[in-house]
Amino acid sequence: KQEVTQIPAALSVPEGENLVLNCSFTDSAIYNLQWFRQDPGKGLTSLLLIQSSQREQTSGRLNASLDKSSGRSTLYIAASQPGDSATYLCAVWGAQKLVFGQGTRLTINP
Amino acid sequence: SQTIHQWPATLVQPVGSPLSLECTVEGTSNPNLYWYRQAAGRGLQLLFYSVGIGQISSEVPQNLSASRPQDRQFILSSKKLLLSDSGFYLCAWSGDRSRSSYEQYFGPGTRLTVT
Numbered sequence: 466k467q468e469v470t471q472i473p474a475a476l477s478v479p480e481g482e483n484l485v486l487n488c489s490f491t492d493s494a495i496y497n498l499q500w501f502r503q504d505p506g507k508g509l510t511s512l513l514l515i516q517s518s519q520r521e522q523t524s525g526r527l528n529a530s531l532d533k534s535s536g537r538s539t540l541y542i543a544a545s546q547p548g549d550s551a552t553y554l555c556a557v558w559g560a561q562k563l564v565f566g567q568g569t570r571l572t573i574n575p
Numbered sequence: 576s577q578t579i580h581q582w583p584a585t586l587v588q589p590v591g592s593p594l595s596l597e598c599t600v601e602g603t604s605n606p607n608l609y610w611y612r613q614a615a616g617r618g619l620q621l622l623f624y625s626v627g628i629g630q631i632s633s634e635v636p637q638n639l640s641a642s643r644p645q646d647r648q649f650i651l652s653s654k655k656l657l658l659s660d661s662g663f664y665l666c667a668w669s670g671d672r673s674r675s676s677y678e679q680y681f682g683p684g685t686r687l688t689v690t
Contacts, residue, residue, distance in 0.1 A: 496677060497677060497678075499678060499679060501681075506663075506684075506686070507683065507684065508665055508681040508682055508683045508684045509665065509667075509681040510681070511678060511679065511680060511681075514678045554619070556679075558677055562609070562621055562624055562634075563621070563679055565618055565619045566618070567618045568618065
């Protein structure tokens with residue numbers, strides 16, 4: 466059974482810092498990996514999708530990496546801003562469905 | 576472009592009452608459709624998914640059911656709500672079956688409070 470773990474559960478940093486969110490999964494036989502953002506009381510917004518054959522994806526200040534062999538992914542946020550404050554969720558695709566981590570609640574302090 | 580709609584946005588229902596939440600997707604065909612629940616302080620729990628009209632897979636035994644009467648419509652129902660059914664319900668879709676990326680997109684959610 467696939468299990469996804471995100472560390473840390475919460476993170477608070479001052480504005481302008483670069484930061485890394487971690488995601489690990491137990492079964493390396495994944496189809497792809499997806500990072501989401503969730504604002505309080507809102508649905509999930511897809512940030513980045515990394516296919517199993519890829520090593521990383523970039524979108525603006527965000528960069529996600531994937532190491533299938535070690536069962537790890539990282540989300541790198543450059544030059545953090547208060548608007549980046551949200552919960553970030555990692556999810557891996559198995560057969561027909563996503564398995565989610567518990568998320569990292571990120572707070573960027575002005 | 577594709578959009579996903581859910582309604583209602585907020586719902587307060589008494590214990591024992593019925594439930595019907597609706598989700599529709601626009602701008603795509605043959606999507607895979609999903610219902611999730613997010614309880615307070617807990618992660619996302621997959622409830623049902625569907626790969627086609629009338630095809631429903633249940634992930635968790637419970638008093639909820641799902642139906643897919645049309646290609647882009649997904650309905651979550653209950654005959655009698657329990658207090659434990661309270662939560663944030665999210666509908667999602669992934670790329671149609673002819674594509675391989677399976678990127679998943681979520682709707683705005685329905686906040687259900689059972690009193």
